[in-house]
Amino acid sequence: MREMQTISENTRQPAAHMPIPGHIDPVPVPREVTPREDGKIDLIGLPRKQIADIFAEAGLDAKAAKLRAKQVYHWLYHRGVTEFEAMTDIAKTMRPWLAERFVIGRPEIVEAQVSNDGTRKWLLRTADKHDFEMVFIPDADRGTLCVSSQVGCTLNCRFCHTGTMRLVRNLTPGEIVGQVMLARDSLGEWPKAGGTMAGLDFDDDDSEAEDDGIYTADGRLLTNIVMMGMGEPLYNFDNVRDALKLVMDGDGLALSKRRITLSTSGVVPMMARAGAEIGVNLAVSLHAVTKEVRDEIVPINRKYGIDELLQACADYPGASNARRITFEYVMLKDKNDSDDDARELIRLIKQYNLPAKVNLIPFNPWDGAAYECSTPERIKRFAEIVFAAGISAPVRTPRGRDIDAACGQLKTSAEKKSRAELDRLAEEKQAALG
Ligand code: SAH
Ligand code: SF4
Numbered sequence: 001m002r003e004m005q006t007i008s009e010n011t012r013q014p015a016a017h018m019p020i021p022g023h024i025d026p027v028p029v030p031r032e033v034t035p036r037e038d039g040k041i042d043l044i045g046l047p048r049k050q051i052a053d054i055f056a057e058a059g060l061d062a063k064a065a066k067l068r069a070k071q072v073y074h075w076l077y078h079r080g081v082t083e084f085e086a087m088t089d090i091a092k093t094m095r096p097w098l099a100e101r102f103v104i105g106r107p108e109i110v111e112a113q114v115s116n117d118g119t120r121k122w123l124l125r126t127a128d129k130h131d132f133e134m135v136f137i138p139d140a141d142r143g144t145l146c147v148s149s150q151v152g153c154t155l156n157c158r159f160c161h162t163g164t165m166r167l168v169r170n171l172t173p174g175e176i177v178g179q180v181m182l183a184r185d186s187l188g189e190w191p192k193a194g195g196t197m198a199g200l201d202f203d204d205d206d207s208e209a210e211d212d213g214i215y216t217a218d219g220r221l222l223t224n225i226v227m228m229g230m231g232e233p234l235y236n237f238d239n240v241r242d243a244l245k246l247v248m249d250g251d252g253l254a255l256s257k258r259r260i261t262l263s264t265s266g267v268v269p270m271m272a273r274a275g276a277e278i279g280v281n282l283a284v285s286l287h288a289v290t291k292e293v294r295d296e297i298v299p300i301n302r303k304y305g306i307d308e309l310l311q312a313c314a315d316y317p318g319a320s321n322a323r324r325i326t327f328e329y330v331m332l333k334d335k336n337d338s339d340d341d342a343r344e345l346i347r348l349i350k351q352y353n354l355p356a357k358v359n360l361i362p363f364n365p366w367d368g369a370a371y372e373c374s375t376p377e378r379i380k381r382f383a384e385i386v387f388a389a390g391i392s393a394p395v396r397t398p399r400g401r402d403i404d405a406a407c408g409q410l411k412t413s414a415e416k417k418s419r420a421e422l423d424r425l426a427e428e429k430q431a432a433l434g
Pocket of ligand 2: 155
């Protein structure tokens with residue numbers, strides 16, 4: 001997409017204070033947030049307690065800071081207001097005090113596109129001018145927002161376009177929750193006082209939602225979130241966790257954790273913490289069932305192999321038949337799509353006794369990719385074999401292809417890399433493996 005070309009320039013420039021971690025097992029590096037030029041503090045991304053602390057620092061006494069923080073928090077995350085003037089239960093004189101010191105940020109929209117199938121894609125920009133993407137996929141019974149966790153990715157799965165970019169930086173909690181808030185802005189889905197949250201079914205036992213708002217959608221509702229945009233969420237653990245906490249909080253965005261899915265390429269050491277500290281559904285980008293093939297297409301496999309990964313899945317807190325782990329499996333012609341591969345997949349799932357379903361994803365090709373998508377007949381056959389073993393194996397329908405919006409393959413850069421260039425990049429990254 002020509003309009004998207006601007007991104008490549010940005011994504012190749014590492015931010016000054018973001019050391020690029022190693023390629024296979026990068027240590028998440030906390031990045032300082034670039035201070036705003038106007039000296040104001042952006043409240044989006046901050047939890048209630050931190051808002052209270054900065055209100056106190058700004059001069060309110062402890063009790064007032066706490067009360068104001070509670071009110072402001074509600075307006076920010078539950079009502080989605082973008083101006084302090086709209087906070088009607090805060091004294092009129094107090095509102096300018098807030099506006100002088102703080103802002104209510106949203107990622108900047110560089111471009112918004114709508115596909116002929118209703119899929120929407122946004123090209124977004126951070127305050128320090130790094131571009132990333134977000135996609136909304138409406139279905140008959142749900143609307144799924146595909147959220148990015150990083151600009152670029154340190155890993156380089158060979159079929160993934162994001163993998164050809166370098167990591168620019170982690171997104172902050174504000175930039176992550178900001179994506180969901182922006183989507184609600186665009187879809188007109190903030191609750192208004194006095195109704196019920198029609199359309200959102202909180203099918204869990206935690207009843208995190210407050211029943212005091214009504215959603216007015218301009219079509220379909222944003223009901224689900226998948227951390228499947230750009231980046232590896234478990235290499236930006238703290239920020240992803242903090243953002244999702246705001247999303248799940250009943251007085252925040254109030255989206256049930258059962259409707260949120262985090263997808264990882266297999267950062268084994270972080271998986272238990274993800275279960276314990278975030279507790280959302282888990283999706284694992286498996287994509288291959290032999291060491292040889294997975295080493296090639298999902299290189300983190302050289303660090304954390306298939307057995308370790310599946311053991312971590314078996315240990316994932318909260319996994320059960322009611323909450324199965326999703327294995328993503330991209331269908332690559334003559335690479336991972338044979339009958340034997342399907343049978344090995346079944347064997348592995350049974351060996352580890354995993355409550356699992358398999359999402360078969362037709363490979364979404366991009367210029368310079370080393371693979372082709374399996375034929376529809378092959379995908380069908382593969383799905384049948386897995387399904388016959390009692391494992392659900394839906395084939396994911398490609399969406400938004402006309403706007404390059406395939407979830408997980410956010411084709412941010414239209415920059416055309418030559419095959420040679422891609423090979424050199426892969427070699428470089430491999431050399432870093434040691
Ligand atoms: N980094 C995380 C989450 C983002 S990728 C992860 O790897 O799981 C989200 C999903 O999209 C992953 O399963 C990824 O493997 C898949 N994906 C990436 N590129 C793709 C492509 N070209 N075609 C189809 N699926 C792709
Ligand atoms: Fe990164 Fe996920 Fe793409 Fe792999 S598939 S390069 S982990 S975004």
